[in-house]
Each structure stands twice: as C-alpha cells, then as structure tokens.
Amino acid sequence: MGRRPSRLNPNNPVEAFALELRALRDAAGPAGTVTATCRAAGITRTTYYAWLSGKQLPGRDALERVVRPWGGDIAYWLERRRRAEEEAGSPTDRPRPRRGAAAQEDDTATAEPGPTPSDLFVPSDKVIELWKSSQQKSLREARDLLLHLGYTGQQRGQLATYTILTLSGINPGRSWSDAFNPTLRAVEILQFIQSQYAKEYAANTREALRRSILHPFIEDRLVVVNPDMPDRPINSPKWCYRLSDRALDLVRKNGQRGFWADLRQYHEWRLQKP
Numbered sequence: 001m002g003r004r005p006s007r008l009n010p011n012n013p014v015e016a017f018a019l020e021l022r023a024l025r026d027a028a029g030p031a032g033t034v035t036a037t038c039r040a041a042g043i044t045r046t047t048y049y050a051w052l053s054g055k056q057l058p059g060r061d062a063l064e065r066v067v068r069p070w071g072g073d074i075a076y077w078l079e080r081r082r083r084a085e086e087e088a089g090s091p092t093d094r095p096r097p098r099r100g101a102a103a104q105e106d107d108t109a110t111a112e113p114g115p116t117p118s119d120l121f122v123p124s125d126k127v128i129e130l131w132k133s134s135q136q137k138s139l140r141e142a143r144d145l146l147l148h149l150g151y152t153g154q155q156r157g158q159l160a161t162y163t164i165l166t167l168s169g170i171n172p173g174r175s176w177s178d179a180f181n182p183t184l185r186a187v188e189i190l191q192f193i194q195s196q197y198a199k200e201y202a203a204n205t206r207e208a209l210r211r212s213i214l215h216p217f218i219e220d221r222l223v224v225v226n227p228d229m230p231d232r233p234i235n236s237p238k239w240c241y242r243l244s245d246r247a248l249d250l251v252r253k254n255g256q257r258g259f260w261a262d263l264r265q266y267h268e269w270r271l272q273k274p
Helices: 013-027 034-041 045-052 060-070 074-088 100-107 125-148 158-167 186-197 205-219 245-251 259-271
Strands: 223-225 241-243
Touching: 013 045, 013 060, 013 074, 013 186, 034 045, 034 060, 060 074, 125 158, 158 186, 158 205, 158 241, 186 205, 205 223, 241 245, 245 259
Parallel strands: none
Antiparallel strands: 223 241
C-alpha cells in the first residue's frame, strides 16, 4: 500500500512547490511511480517522498532527471524551484559547516542576524504587475473556453473558471499547449487555486465544488472520476478527479489554429454514449 499523502500548506513556498510537483507526478502515469522515478533519477525512496511532502526542495540536477520523464518543462521547473527557494529563504545548496580549528575561529566572531525571507525576496511592482496580468489573461481565456464548451451560469462562474484552469495544470503564464491533466481531490483543487491564483475558498466550498461544478463536468464527459480506481467507495477521502483525455486534447488547442474543428468533433464525441 502506498504512503498516505500528507496535507500541504500552499502558503509555505516549499510545500506549494511540492503540491505542484505532485500534480505533475500524477499526470505522468506509470512514469511517476516511486519505483520508476527512483530508477530514472537515481534517488532513494526517502528522497522521493521528502520532495513530494514538502520537506525539502530537489537539487537542480536531480529535478531535471525527475521532471523530464514526467513530461514537465525543464526550464519552467528550474525557475519554479528558484522562486520557491528564494521565497523560503533557505537555499538547499548551503556550504557544509566548517570543522576543527576553522570552526573554533568562527566561534570567536560576533554573529550577525541572518536575512529574513522578506529580505531575500521582495518582488518589484513590475513583477507583481506582470503576474497579475498573466493571471487575468489565464482567467479570461478559461472563461471563454467554458463558453465554447457550452457552459453558462455557475458552470462558467469564478469557481468553475479556476477549476478548469486547475484540472488543466494551468498557472499564470503557462501556455494552454502545455496543459496536462493531474489527478486531484477536491481539497487539492482548492489548494492549487490558492497557491497559484491567490484566491482562498472556505473549507465548506468543497461540497459546492463537487455538486455545482464537478458533477456537471462529469456528466458532460469533460471530467472523469477516480481514473486510478473506478470502483473506489463514494465516501473515500481519496475520491479524485481528472480532465478526460479527449478534453485535454481540446484544451491544448485553446486559442490556436484548428481549435474550432476540434471543438465540433469534441461536441459530437461528448453527445455519444460511452
């Protein structure tokens, strides 16, 4: 039996990184299993679980070896790691402590307080402006996508918009052509929204998310449930959701040439009985 996933705090930079890394791992299918990953990246199981539980950031070289077979964008993940490290204010590549006489010599010096995380990472107004611009662009494109898919009302509202972005793996600045379909529980969908779009929902929003957003998406074959275990008990805390493969193909075409032809074919497929 696999390890029970730990709860992650999206306000913690390292745990927010782990939350996003989990989503990439889930989308990788068999390549994301602990055995396949440890063999491909040359890491131990302990290291694998430490990364995914937010206990430490991967080293740069090891991250490349993991992300590549998982289908991630290397440049994106190296930059994502750099930002997480800066926000945390605790680089993983610190020099080893000095020993012996050198250490005694250091002890005689007057220690000065180290920098706080806010000293290390103070985003400029320009950075904040670019992030907000990317966020609004993603939200606008997601709302348009839901409209093209035939949704109105709650199924095209704010929560639905954030949900389609999350189930497509789209954070601010990520291209639709790079979309993927992570397998997520309702609570993890809300965590992604908070960590990537700074929008926080109350815990009781999960029921509204399931009933008003995810259930209609499932009926329309936009979303599938429990792809890893279709017969999972309905009251299981591991109940999860994923964008259907056919929907993912369409989502990747959003805003690109050929989208309208694919949209027509998608609607024809959706109306067919499974």
